[in-house]
Amino acid sequence: MTDTPTIHFKEQALALLPAGANFDACLTCGLCSSGCPASGIENMDPRKFIRMAMLGMDRELSTTPWVWCCTQCKRCQHVCPMSIDISQLVFLARSNWPRELKPAGIVRSCELIQATDSTSAMGLPPEDFVFVVADVLEEVRSSQPAFAHLQAPMDKKGAHFFVNQNSREPMNEPDEMVPLWKIFDLVGADWTYSSKGWAAENFCMFAGDETAWYEVIKKRVAAVEELGCRVWLNTECGHSYYTMWQAISRFGLEVSFELESLISYYARWIREGLLPVNSDWNRDGIKFTVQDPCMIVRKAYGESIAEDMRFVVRTLVGEENFIDMQPNRSANYCCGGGGGFLQAGMTDHRRTYGKRKFDQIAATGAAYVLTPCHNCHSQMEDIGHHYGGSYGVVHFWSLICLSLGILGENERTYLGPDLLALLA
Amino acid sequence: MSATARDHWCDLAVIGSGIAGFAASIFATNRQIATAQVGNTGAIAYTTGYLDLLGSLYADPNPLVNPWQGLAHLRQEEPHHPLSRLPVELIRQAFNEFTTFVTNAGIGYTPPGDENITALTPVGTGKQTLCLPTTMAAGPLALAARRAAVIVDFKGLKGFSGRQVVANLRHCWPELCSARLTFPGMARGEIYPEVMARALEVAGTRRELADQLRQAAAGAGCVGLPAVLGMHHPDRVHQELEELSGLTIFEIPTMPPSVPGIRLREMFEQLFPQRGLTLIPQQKVDRLSFTDDGPLLELADNYGPVTIRAKAVLLATGRFLSGGLVADRNRISESLLQLPVSQPAERAEWYRQQYTDRRGHPIHRAGIEVDDSCRPVDRNGRVVDPRLFAAGVILAHQDWIRGRCGAGIAIATAFRAVAAAEQLLRR
Numbered sequence: 001m002t003d004t005p006t007i008h009f010k011e012q013a014l015a016l017l018p019a020g021a022n023f024d025a026c027l028t029c030g031l032c033s034s035g036c037p038a039s040g041i042e043n044m045d046p047r048k049f050i051r052m053a054m055l056g057m058d059r060e061l062s063t064t065p066w067v068w069c070c071t072q073c074k075r076c077q078h079v080c081p082m083s084i085d086i087s088q089l090v091f092l093a094r095s096n097w098p099r100e101l102k103p104a105g106i107v108r109s110c111e112l113i114q115a116t117d118s119t120s121a122m123g124l125p126p127e128d129f130v131f132v133v134a135d136v137l138e139e140v141r142s143s144q145p146a147f148a149h150l151q152a153p154m155d156k157k158g159a160h161f162f163v164n165q166n167s168r169e170p171m172n173e174p175d176e177m178v179p180l181w182k183i184f185d186l187v188g189a190d191w192t193y194s195s196k197g198w199a200a201e202n203f204c205m206f207a208g209d210e211t212a213w214y215e216v217i218k219k220r221v222a223a224v225e226e227l228g229c230r231v232w233l234n235t236e237c238g239h240s241y242y243t244m245w246q247a248i249s250r251f252g253l254e255v256s257f258e259l260e261s262l263i264s265y266y267a268r269w270i271r272e273g274l275l276p277v278n279s280d281w282n283r284d285g286i287k288f289t290v291q292d293p294c295m296i297v298r299k300a301y302g303e304s305i306a307e308d309m310r311f312v313v314r315t316l317v318g319e320e321n322f323i324d325m326q327p328n329r330s331a332n333y334c335c336g337g338g339g340g341f342l343q344a345g346m347t348d349h350r351r352t353y354g355k356r357k358f359d360q361i362a363a364t365g366a367a368y369v370l371t372p373c374h375n376c377h378s379q380m381e382d383i384g385h386h387y388g389g390s391y392g393v394v395h396f397w398s399l400i401c402l403s404l405g406i407l408g409e410n411e412r413t414y415l416g417p418d419l420l421a422l423l424a
Numbered sequence: 425m426s427a428t429a430r431d432h433w434c435d436l437a438v439i440g441s442g443i444a445g446f447a448a449s450i451f452a453t454n455r456q457i458a459t460a461q462v463g464n465t466g467a468i469a470y471t472t473g474y475l476d477l478l479g480s481l482y483a484d485p486n487p488l489v490n491p492w493q494g495l496a497h498l499r500q501e502e503p504h505h506p507l508s509r510l511p512v513e514l515i516r517q518a519f520n521e522f523t524t525f526v527t528n529a530g531i532g533y534t535p536p537g538d539e540n541i542t543a544l545t546p547v548g549t550g551k552q553t554l555c556l557p558t559t560m561a562a563g564p565l566a567l568a569a570r571r572a573a574v575i576v577d578f579k580g581l582k583g584f585s586g587r588q589v590v591a592n593l594r595h596c597w598p599e600l601c602s603a604r605l606t607f608p609g610m611a612r613g614e615i616y617p618e619v620m621a622r623a624l625e626v627a628g629t630r631r632e633l634a635d636q637l638r639q640a641a642a643g644a645g646c647v648g649l650p651a652v653l654g655m656h657h658p659d660r661v662h663q664e665l666e667e668l669s670g671l672t673i674f675e676i677p678t679m680p681p682s683v684p685g686i687r688l689r690e691m692f693e694q695l696f697p698q699r700g701l702t703l704i705p706q707q708k709v710d711r712l713s714f715t716d717d718g719p720l721l722e723l724a725d726n727y728g729p730v731t732i733r734a735k736a737v738l739l740a741t742g743r744f745l746s747g748g749l750v751a752d753r754n755r756i757s758e759s760l761l762q763l764p765v766s767q768p769a770e771r772a773e774w775y776r777q778q779y780t781d782r783r784g785h786p787i788h789r790a791g792i793e794v795d796d797s798c799r800p801v802d803r804n805g806r807v808v809d810p811r812l813f814a815a816g817v818i819l820a821h822q823d824w825i826r827g828r829c830g831a832g833i834a835i836a837t838a839f840r841a842v843a844a845a846e847q848l849l850r851r
Contacts, residue, residue: 027745031469031681034616045614078706081465081745302725303697303705304430326625326656327690330706355609356622363625 006062007096009053009089016088023054025082032076032086037333037356041349042066046076046086053089067093068103069349071339072206073294078330094208102207105343109203110212119216120199122167130154130195132170133177140178144408152181155227156192162229162257163191164200164220166237166374175410179397180235182406183266187274191233197223200240201374205247206340217247224257231258233265236395238293238373239338242300261296263372266396267308270315277403279318286418288317289325289366291357291380292332293373303329313370316399323364333357337379354383361391367418368392370399392416432702432732434460435849436842437721439709439760440740440748442466443475444816444834446692447518448738450525451842453699457849460702460732462709462723465689466746472677473560473651473684474543475533475835477519478507479552479828482784487552490539491832492516504821506833509796510840515832518839523555529695531687532558532659542567544648544676548575548589552828557684559653559662563674566646572599573646575676576637578607580615583679584650603640608632620652621683624661634668641671651675651683658687704730708747712737712760714809736845739792739800739814740838748818749790756790758818763792763800763808766820784826791820798841810848813841 013023032046039045044066052061072087099107112123120129137152144150153159163184169176184191197220204212224232234241245259269275290313292298297306306329314322325332336353344350357380361369369380369391380393394414401407402419412420438448441463452459478491483501488494492512499508507515519536527533533555534541540552541564550567566573577586586602593600607620608629623629641647653675654661666673677684696703704725711722719737723730741748741760750759756767767790768774774787793801798815800808815837817824824830 025745029470029680030616031465034618034681039616040613043613079465079469081467081469083464083708299726301727303703304727307697324694326622328694331690331693356619359623359626359629362628363622 004063004097004101006058007092009058009061010056012092013050013053013089016085023050023084026050026084029081031079031081032084035079036076037336037353038066038069038071041069041352046070049086049089050084062093062096064093065346067097068106068339068344069341069346069353071294071334071336071341071353073334073338074299075294075331075334078298091208094206095210097208103340103344103346105345106203106207106340109201109340109343110207110209113199113202113204113216114212117196117219118199119197119202119219120167121201121203122171124167124171124199126195129170129193129198132174133193136174136177137181140181140408146406147182147185150181150185152177153192155195158228159190159192160229161189161191161231161233162224162227163193163233164235164237164240165193165198166200166235166240168374173413175408176395176413178408179395179401179411182401183275183397186404187269192227192229194223194227196226200235200237202240202243203340203343205239205243213243213247214251217244217251217253220244221248221253221255225255229257231260233260233262235262236372236374236397238295238375242295245300261301261305261372263296263305263312263396264308266312266400270312275400275404277316277400279316279321279403281403281405281422282318282321284418284422285321286317286368287321287323287364287366288313288368288370289323289361289364291325291335291369291371291373291376292329293371293376294332294334294338295373297332298330306330309372312396316403323366325360325364333360335376335379336383337375337377342375342378350379351383351386354379355387358383358387358389362389366391367416368394370394370396372396429729429731430727432460432730433734434458434702434732435735436460436845437462437719437732437734437737438740439463439712439721439737440466440742440746440816441689441692441705442468442740442742442746442816442834443471443831444740444742444838446688447522447835447838448740448815448842449692449696449701450522451518451839452845453696453701454521454525455842455846457842457846458700460704460734461696462704462707462721462732463741464706464708466742468689469685470680470682471685471688472545472682473557473688474551474553474677475519475523475555475831476552476828477515477536477540477554477832479540480826482782482823482826485782487542487550488540491552491554492538502821506819506822506837507829510836514839515836518836519554521839522835526688526691529691530657530659531691534558534561544589546584546650546676546678548592554832557658557675559658559675560651560677561674562646562672563648563676566648566672566674567593567597570597570599571646572644573648574641574644575600575602575648576640577602577604577650578610578615578620579604580610580613581607581617581620581650582614584676589648589676599644601644605636605640608636617650617652617678617683618655618681618686621655624652624654625656630661630664631668634665637665637669637671637673641669646672646674648674648676650678652678655683655687655690702732704732709760714811719811736811736813736848738838738841738845739812739818740816740834741818743791743817756787758792761808761812764803765790766793784823788823788825789821791818791822793820797844798837799844813845815841
């Protein structure tokens, strides 16, 4: 059996400290552990991790499976008075695990991403993606007269937006792509899919495989550059944004396009009147809450995108029907679907982690959670079922189209009976 | 390309997010001053939730009963103490405004009274304070009345022991006993007050806990718990638990990180942006400079550089823990502007021989010098910049720990500094 090499964590931790920070200032106050949903799993927590590093317990840290339960959400750093970033040490530890000992699901997803030009973690090759898009488009055009003109451009050179797409849609629920196309149609966006580098997931970072992470991003950057798009538009996914945005500075990549999140554009299009959504449809006062994905809120944009998201939700469901989770925005808890946890095969641990998210949602009493992240989406559905919750999880695009009265019959997968009744 | 600059403009920039910084933002927004606040976690998560004005006079080993009279003594003994330099009426106003704001925002506080309250510490000793969260208010009353009560702790919760609280209080509170419960849904491993508090925001958890409390009370009618009664609606959680259990319930602060401080921080972080304040949480200012146009704050968050241009700036950066003061082997300095720091002449004088020396340690009295308008002054007593103000425990000539006066200094000097800044801004 392969051994895991031992990392000198203290040395690494000291090298990774931000300017002005030092471990002497760590009071072991425990804000990190107290605020971490992974605390206690595998008998580990962030404070213990740091103290063990300082004590030179490198063997234990190099081999603890806890590094696959920490989602690297950076909440520990966020609440630490000394700004100590434990997630970087976790990334280091993940990188250090021999490939054959790493959780097979994450490794496999990274391999599949590298296997085709699609960069799809589900291994969907370019020609299949092109086929599915064309097929679904054809179906919509013929079955929905109001959208007989609908476009889903592929490899359109010079388009303004290069739009990525989580593989789950073309692979498992292709009709879920349609609401987004309708939104683009409505606002008159100049956009395109690409047959290459289109996928919105990147498990190579979660696998701790820096080389593969870099290769995937290089492929995606090349795909955007090849089409000459101005904006790489990240759709409703969290880590696909973070892995691209972070990689560009981490690996010193030169790119000639902007990285943007679809959430900001939803907000902008609503403000500009291009997306005339309102909450009139919500006549029964159905309550909604929103999940801030760590990858785009705490770890990237910060409060600005959290505000955009709330503006969109309030407009969509009505001010009085929006209930914020507590805590929220940059202080929000990771749901436990991040970091490859969903793919890691550690179901019990993942659900233990997710209990805090479940409590947060339950405390709102909301009937639905909106989130622009596929991993958050899957995890919140799963913990909802597991802990006996009664809430649903919906994409923004579904609710936007519902509000506009253009949500097709096949596009209602995530709507519960209360929402479906409104459409009847 | 992956770093996007953002610029903010405001009239008053508050640096720091402890009690002083948040108090300054309360006073500023109440006065319609366009305010921006930036500061990282700091020490607020370590507070008990008590708002002390003055709990001890250094010369007197006895707890101080009347803090308002105590201020008069303080003025004689320590004329340079920040509280000695403020009119008593102003301090009262500051406390009133602060507690009213916080209460209206959803975290009930008892209003400042004429006398100190003897409140409970996590280990079951008493301490003098002026105001406390309403979730804790029944504790001192039960203590004063020697009412039969049970102190409850929880399996897996470190740093709070019902037995310890009882052991320290039993000599004066005979009908006090303790019980240990298993917190609903947290039967295994270490558990944290923060997690328990959030779990009690869920109705089902409250019902389960209320059942357990009723049994544990065993006819006592009154139960003391670690401070875990909800995070965002503590008064509602408290009230509902009392109704469900039929008991009088009070919280006792826990060891840090403690829920009452996190409650305050998360409440401020939500409320201020709604009131138009620009809040940049969890970040430290890297550089503060004064241009012809006004103070310029520079910092960076995950997303890139941020600047704040203000007309006036208020330093509420705290002491060593929060980074307002830094010490090397020999000297103590102020971190942002290198303001002169009043301090012992040599390192050898920082500490006294005995840790528990009643006179306290000289290092605790180090800090920056200000004038009566809370404007930092240089070694010659000249105002460093008329647009610069300072508040809180960064100020010199006080030992807030020994004097039990940390919140008092923070709230009162923030009030004074904001009033002075307002004068400047209205000019």
